[in-house]
Amino acid sequence: MAASGAAVRPARGVHRASGPTARPGTIVGVLATAGIVAALMQTLVVPLIGELPTLLHTTASNASWAVTATLLAGAVTTPVTGRLGDLYGKRRMLLACCVPLALGSVLCAVAGSITLMITGRFLQGMGMGVVALGVSALRDLMPPERLGSSVALISSSLGIGGAFGLPIAAAVAEHANWRGLFWAAAALSALVGLLIWLFIPASPTPARGEGRFDLVGALGLGAGLVCLLLGVSKGADWGWTSPATLGLLLTAPLVFLVWGRWELRSTTPLVDLRVTANPQILMTNVASIVIGLAMYASALIIPQLLQLPKATGYGLGQSMQATGLWMAPAGLMMMLVSPLGAKLSAARGPKVTLSLGGLVIAVGYGSFLALSGSTWGLLVVTVICNTGVALAYGAMPALIMSGVPQSETASANSFNTLMRSVGTSISAAVVGVVLAHTTVQTGGYNFPSENGFRTGMLLGCAAALLAGVIALLIPGRQGMPTSRKSRQ
Incomplete structure (x- = not known):
């Protein structure tokens, strides 16, 4: 039905x-x-x-x-x-x-x-x-x-x-x-x-007996992700050169190599790596990692700036509740922009929308340099950044679904979501390192410095621009699929 x-x-x-x-x-x-x-x-x-x-x-x-x-x-x-x-x-x-x-x-x-x-x-x-x-x-x-x-x-x-x-x-x-x-x-x-x-x-769903779940592939992917993400997310706490962190980060690529070999040999893989190697899917996933890396910098930095005490000279002294309220309009902007992004994808192709999303995020980060001194300025920054995120988030599934068989839609979209998560995890680690190494002391407490925040936002800006360039390299002008029939 x-x-x-x-x-x-x-x-x-x-x-x-x-x-x-x-x-x-x-x-x-x-x-x-x-x-x-x-x-x-x-x-x-x-x-x-x-x-x-x-x-x-x-x-x-x-x-x-x-x-x-x-x-x-x-x-x-x-x-x-x-x-x-x-x-x-x-x-x-x-x-x-x-x-x-x-x-x-x-x-x-x-x-x-x-x-x-x-x-x-x-x-x-x-x-x-x-x-x-x-x-x-x-x-x-x-x-x-x-x-x-x-x-x-x-x-x-x-x-x-x-x-x-x-x-x-x-x-x-x-x-x-x-x-x-x-x-x-x-x-x-x-x-x-x-x-x-x-x-x-x-x-x-597939006819009975035509598909089975790849348990070994699921366990292998899970093991590799735990090693990678645990090492990245806890590296700052454990120390980036600690045996635990280094062991996890060195083990992760080895596990992924073994997992990839298994998936290529499996008749019903958890992730069809041959499909993901399709240039359209591959480049979209790469762009998704970089978009995840770019967008998360603002999510980490702007709430801190809003809540830091005014005594620092650049903090805005807002409560947690007030901080949330200042950032809420950015969520409303995503809701308003998403249908406009869909119209642009229909007219020009989702890779153009994805590239534009990266560019808009970069503009938002760039505006931070001039607008970071007030709550209203940071509100404008978050609205611009989330406008770009809305464009990018709507374009990525469109590119994925137009390049995979209908029988693999959920698997391919879930893998793309995973790529974004990997990007955000890396972003959290990188920004965390930057802020930890650029601190100032105020009132007997150490806080990230204003230069540290600016550096983190500039890194996000560079990542967003890179994502926009990668999106333009996605082959072809792909649109949303117009048929529900499988292409298998």
């Missing part, structure tokens, strides 16, 4: 499971809500990080795992849920992702120890695949004329949820019991699951 009400013939070798029917607008609304709720999980704990050591009787180093656990879980499980979505149905896996989101939120709400908190945060990270699954489901469910704008909106939901999540979480943490944050997250996750059950139709 098609969301538009017209019959759509499933691709050869696939069958369509039973499921509800819904109008295209309802489908997009539900999937966008799911993406926003998933994004809320990432920012939910930010206002509590400084207080977790006291609340849960632990050290600051242990408390930081409440962030790291979600990052690792999301990176490792997103490609797995994508492949499972291609094999067993995207609606089914969307529902499955809601289970760890809700269960993890409940565990965090009742946590009396850091161990239980980290476990809950890990489970929340396991549900992050809903965005890539939602984007992929649109290819099966939406009329061709609505596909581009729908994909752009769902792709932007991560940024939208992140931008709105911070002020909401800060307000609740400041004026109510912190556990209420996680009870609310659990309720939202359950609500999203109910909406998916009621309104999202089933997608085509």
Whole structure:
């Protein structure tokens, strides 16, 4: 069944499971809500990080795992849920992702120890695949004329949820019991699951016996990602030359080499490396890594500048709640810009939109040099940067989906999402190193210096420009796919 009400013939070798029917607008609304709720999980704990050591009787180093656990879980499980979505149905896996989101939120709400908190945060990270699954489901469910704008909106939901999540979480943490944050997250996750059950139709799946899950490939990719991302994210805490950090970073490429050899020999790989080697897919994924690296610099730097004390001479002395409110308009801008990006992709091709997105992000970073002295100036910077992010986020899935068979849509989109996560993790490490090595002392405390912030933003600017150039090198003028038939 098609969301538009017209019959759509499933691709050869696939069958369509039973499921509800819904109008295209309802489908997009539900999937966008799911993406926003998933994004809320990432920012939910930010206002509590400084207080977790006291609340849960632990050290600051242990408390930081409440962030790291979600990052690792999301990176490792997103490609797995994508492949499972291609094999067993995207609606089914969307529902499955809601289970760890809700269960993890409940565990965090009742946590009396850091161990239980980290476990809950890990489970929340396991549900992050809903965005890539939602984007992929649109290819099966939406009329061709609505596909581009729908994909752009769902792709932007991560940024939208992140931008709105911070002020909401800060307000609740400041004026109510912190556990209420996680009870609310659990309720939202359950609500999203109910909406998916009621309104999202089933997608085509391979005929019985024609596909199997590559467990060895999943374990190999997970091991490589844990080594890479754990080394990158914890290197600053452990020391970049410590045996643990060096061991992880040296082990990661070896694991990926073995994993790649396995995937090339497998008849049903977790990630079809031959498809990802297609120049269009390869260059899009490379651009995604660099976009992730570029965009995350502002997310790390601007909140710090807003909250640093005015005594530093460049800090703006805002509370966590006020900081979130100053950054919220950037999320609204992503929502407004995403349909415009879809129209540009339809007219000029998504690689032009992706390149323009990188250029706009670079302009935002450049404007930081002149506007960083006031809250209103930083508001303008975040709005410009998120305009570019909205353009880029909407273009990347379009490029991926126009270059892969329909039977691999979710897997390919999930792998692309993973590439962005790798970029943001590298960005966090690089910016962290820059800020740690450029400090000033004010009132007996060490703070990152103004030059450190400027250097971090300039690095983000350079990365954004590089992403724009890479996007222009993507072969051909590809548009959104206009047929739901598999190209296998």
